[in-house]
Amino acid sequence: MWTFTAEVEEYAAVAEPFLLGDPVRNTVPLTVLANLRAGLPAKDPLFGWWTVDDEVRGAVFRTPPHPIGLFSMPVEAVAPLVEALDRELPALVGPVELTSEAIRLLGKPSRVVPERLYSLAALTVPDVPGRGRIAVPGDFPLLVSWYHAFHDEVEMPAADLAERTAQRLARRELFVWEVDEAPVSFAGLSPAAGGVCRIGPVYTPPSCRRRGYGAAITAFASQTGLAERCDHVVLFTDLDNPTSNAIYQAIGYEPVSDYAHLTY
Numbered sequence: 718m719w720t721f722t723a724e725v726e727e728y729a730a731v732a733e734p735f736l737l738g739d740p741v742r743n744t745v746p747l748t749v750l751a752n753l754r755a756g757l758p759a760k761d762p763l764f765g766w767w768t769v770d771d772e773v774r775g776a777v778f779r780t781p782p783h784p785i786g787l788f789s790m791p792v793e794a795v796a797p798l799v800e801a802l803d804r805e806l807p808a809l810v811g812p813v814e815l816t817s818e819a820i821r822l823l824g825k826p827s828r829v830v831p832e833r834l835y836s837l838a839a840l841t842v843p844d845v846p847g848r849g850r851i852a853v854p855g856d857f858p859l860l861v862s863w864y865h866a867f868h869d870e871v872e873m874p875a876a877d878l879a880e881r882t883a884q885r886l887a888r889r890e891l892f893v894w895e896v897d898e899a900p901v902s903f904a905g906l907s908p909a910a911g912g913v914c915r916i917g918p919v920y921t922p923p924s925c926r927r928r929g930y931g932a933a934i935t936a937f938a939s940q941t942g943l944a945e946r947c948d949h950v951v952l953f954t955d956l957d958n959p960t961s962n963a964i965y966q967a968i969g970y971e972p973v974s975d976y977a978h979l980t981y
Contacts, residue, residue: 728764740911787811849937
């Protein structure tokens with residue numbers, strides 16, 4: 718049975734212990750929960766949990782304009798969820814076994830982005846010119862422009878990116894790789910949730926690509942996370958981008974599971 722609420726703490730009280738059972742695979746719902754508790758605004762959110770014999774066995778969240786997150790639930794819970802939401806699922810993301818069931822129920826989506834979750838094993842720091850550092854307020858205009866460029870490139874909707882950038886700067890979640898004191902790449906690192914931090918986004922402007930800067934800033938942010946903030950570091954990649962998948966594996970990231978982002 719699905720139960721829904723718009724109240725973050727009501728959802729957390731029921732769903733968080735379940736999600737913490739696998740904090741690596743549940744990095745997204747746990748991070749969303751942490752961000753909401755930290756004051757990140759969400760318009761018309763919806764949270765739900767799936768129970769069988771009074772035991773929580775699944776969770777879902779919707780924080781527009783982001784896709785509905787189906788990250789942790791049994792396949793048999795997808796059909797009741799679709800009906801409970803009146804088949805109004807314009808975009809959703811989750812493990813392939815769940816998104817495949819959604820496609821069976823809803824039909825072919827207009828867009829499918831295949832993704833893979835990686836977890837860092839042993840970090841290999843690449844030998845790349847330059848240095849990494851935590852982003853500072855003076856980086857704000859550049860980082861906003863890079864955030865916009867990133868979202869345009871991946872063709873994913875985003876809320877107010879200037880506000881989002883300012884919040885992440887204030888929380889020391891953004892990192893810059895610079896060469897000769899000029900920023901050439903950046904990466905984000907989510908706050909720890911269940912002992913897990915997540916890298917993302919990672920962006921290098923086209924004029925600075927193919928020089929290892931993306932790998933370097935990812936390694937630097939990962940190293941900072943493990944040293945100061947969390948026990949595990951994870952990231953998602955677009956499986957249609959073999960270059961990024963190869964780069965992350967080269968610095969020590971190992972595949973965990975496959976996901977899909979569906980748009981209707």
